[in-house]
Amino acid sequence: MEKYEQFERVFSHFDSNNDGKISPEELCQCVADMAAEEAEAAVALMDSDGDGLLSLEDFVKIVEGAGEEERQSDLMAAFKLYAPEGSSCITAESLKRMLSRLGERRSVHDCKNMIATFDLNGDGVLNFDEFKIMMSSAC
Structure with a gap:
């Protein structure tokens, strides 16, 4: 085949x-x-x-x-959708806002729990490296 x-x-x-x-x-x-x-x-x-x-x-x-460079570019574009403008991290509030735009209603508490799953350094937010890990586990 x-x-x-x-x-x-x-x-x-x-x-x-x-x-x-x-x-x-x-x-x-x-x-x-x-x-x-x-x-x-x-x-x-x-x-x-x-x-x-x-x-x-x-x-x-x-x-x-996709090629690694294109993948990095796509991931960065997606990350910027979730991170507040000018920020280098995804907060529970920004995650809640983006999920709401996608039609998924979640509380800030739920979003904090989602972030905690991939928050490797324990700072309560997702940086780009943590976001990449989250996305690779989702695909």
Whole structure:
């Protein structure tokens, strides 16, 4: 079987409603232990046309792995969405605000707990390195 056909077959498994796109909800259904906010962040990070869904091309790019420089650039762009303007970290409040924009209602307490999972230095916020670890565990 050709490599691209294999990607299509796996993509079809993820695309449960057969609309040609993978939604964050579909991603959650297929990836064990992935929380809704992690799926939304992963889709937002890799969605090339901004429709909030992953196309087959986006999916292939994820599976094959983008070049490290492009990946770093994409991660930095995603990080900036969550970090307050001019800040070098994601706070519980900024995480709550971004999740709210994505339609996910969480309390500041919930956001502090989410941050604590990946807060390696214990300062209560996520820096870019911690964010990269969080995103790599989500994908």
